[in-house]
Amino acid sequence: MKHRKLKNPELGRMKADEFKESKKIPLRIVLDDIRSLNNIGSVFRTADAFRVEKIYLCGITAQPPHKDIQKTALGATDSVDWEYVQSVTDLAVRLKAEGVQLLAIEQAEDAVSLDEFRAGPQQTYAVVFGNEVKGVSQEVVSMANTVIEIPQFGTKHSLNISVSAGIVIWQLFDQLKATLNS
Numbered sequence: 001m002k003h004r005k006l007k008n009p010e011l012g013r014m015k016a017d018e019f020k021e022s023k024k025i026p027l028r029i030v031l032d033d034i035r036s037l038n039n040i041g042s043v044f045r046t047a048d049a050f051r052v053e054k055i056y057l058c059g060i061t062a063q064p065p066h067k068d069i070q071k072t073a074l075g076a077t078d079s080v081d082w083e084y085v086q087s088v089t090d091l092a093v094r095l096k097a098e099g100v101q102l103l104a105i106e107q108a109e110d111a112v113s114l115d116e117f118r119a120g121p122q123q124t125y126a127v128v129f130g131n132e133v134k135g136v137s138q139e140v141v142s143m144a145n146t147v148i149e150i151p152q153f154g155t156k157h158s159l160n161i162s163v164s165a166g167i168v169i170w171q172l173f174d175q176l177k178a179t180l181n182s
Contacts, residue, residue, distance in 0.1 A: 019079040024053040025176040026124040032088040033059035033131040041072030042162035048076035050173040058088040092143045095126045103127045104144035106136045111149040119175040
């Protein structure tokens, strides 16, 4: 049979406890005021796939355990570390004080195109994804070390949050994956 699909046991994936102990890429995800539980679950699953350090859930963003988050996370809430923080601005101040580079994903003046952004190998990043309608708040955009825009070439002005997260996390993983072997 040509291109036989692999069964899950053949994929050689880690168990949740192995994942927790494994080395992660120096990337954290901040979800601020995300309304859709399916989007939250999807980001957890993507964070698991690319060994993201942690997810911060802020504002109205729901927290596990929740059946609608679990529906798309498929257990990733058990493997990926997460923390709830009420105020995204307080979190931004805390992360920056820890030396974490804050990246806001938004369309803004002087934004850097995602395909032009280069992550430094000795740096930890926190990527902020904002509300499905309002995006990242201006206050957080102003606090960000860098604002990154995902290039788009169609008629629409934005992408779904889970799609945006998948694109950005993959791009940064591709630049930071060498840290897994160091």
